């Protein structure tokens with residue numbers, strides 16, 4: 001693989017020279033240049049957090065997949081590592097697809113399981129593909145040895161990919177996403193006692209939605225006394241505010257124990273209600289927290305940064321997952337994210353009258369806004385933040401809509417990129433928002449992670465202000481702080 005990796009590094013270095021940083025993230029993980037999608041191989045190995053991701057180093061478009069890599073001791077400051085995988089064996093000839101990583105019980109070896117992808121016709125997906133699950137190992141998380149195929153995809157399955165592995169007692173478990181012979185989205189479960197020989201256990205889950213023909217990137221993990229299955233169904237139709245993106249990610253909750261069936265106790269819910277959240281993966285941190293990264297990107301091209309900026313796609317902030325009292329998934333930025341704050345402006349309590357607005361920042365590139373709204377005292381139709389606002393009037397709008405009872409991100413007046421709006425229901429008398437604005441994106445967490453929205457936002461040239469507004473009534477604000485954030489990169 002050495003040769004292929006050297007070529008890939010040279011390609012990404014050349015593309016890096018062309019990179020335009022106007023939208024390039026400062027506090028989200030991204031490749032130095034080129035395309036990225038799914039987070040892969042999330043793990044804590046040899047005292048470092050390891051984050052890999054699907055990567056095409058040769059262009060800003062999706063292409064034969066490699067794995068990019070970054071690592072960190074604290075999940076706050078990150079080091080760029082060399083590209084970890086390139087297609088180099090027959091089984092992964094056309095792509096080292098998504099997968100996961102687990103340290104061996106003695107902590108000395110990192111085992112990576114990924115999907116080896118081949119196009120049946122050698123050029124594209126038109127005549128189908130061959131997908132097999134492969135294994136690789138490393139003693140440093142940087143240099144990997146490929147061991148080839150460990151699970152052949154059953155021949156009758158058109159799609160069979162994205163292994164996620166975990167351990168309980170002496171047994172290792174692996175789930176994959178599958179498209180059954182009759183086009184139903186399923187999750188298959190395999191087990192192993194030595195990490196190398198894998199046996200079919202059961203079909204853990206079939207999506208009740210007959211439109212869902214493939215479940216990409218399944219992840220299955222315990223939270224409290226429940227098990228959560230996150231997955232990305234391909235095919236579901238838009239339904240109201242849900243499933244409006246070309247690719248959407250969600251979850252079901254249920255009970256499960258080794259040897260038993262998964263019993264679903266909660267219907268499918270979207271995980272994130274923004275424009276750009278897909279293929280999330282979790283891992284268990286050494287302190288037991290369940291931490292998730294998602295891909296902030298889109299397969300629906302063009303993404304504005306693809307044309308001439310030299311890069312496309314970034315990961316979300318790391319989110320700690322828990323189950324709320326209502327049984328829904330709660331996803332809040334891990335506490336460590338607060339360490340990125342390097343200056344804070346306090347606005348305190350205030351009330352904005354009819355049609356009033358307040359400039360919170362004249363020019364901001366990387367900020368976190370904490371905004372608490374007293375909904376009982378708010379009479380405005382909408383209370384919003386114009387983010388990435390430039391002198392030509394372009395901006396993205398992050399808002400609370402009292403009529404709809406929703407928090408949304410509206411991109412209709414954004415300078416570039418998707419133009420629609422997305423919104424998620426919120427409840428209660430108080431609304432607590434944490435809004436992270438990077439150079440090309442917005443992540444909104446409402447009510448301590450009960451609701452999340454993640455979207456690209458590509459501003460025009462010039463200073464980017466942030467303006468708070470109240471539409472047609474009073475906005476009662478019980479807390480307002482703006483933090484500027486430092487970069488995550490060590491160099």
Ligand code: FRU
Pocket residue numbers: 037038054065097098099115161162216217278279
């Ligand atoms: C999801 C996905 C995975 C696949 C990978 C290929 O975004 O399509 O199913 O392994 O991306 O890049």
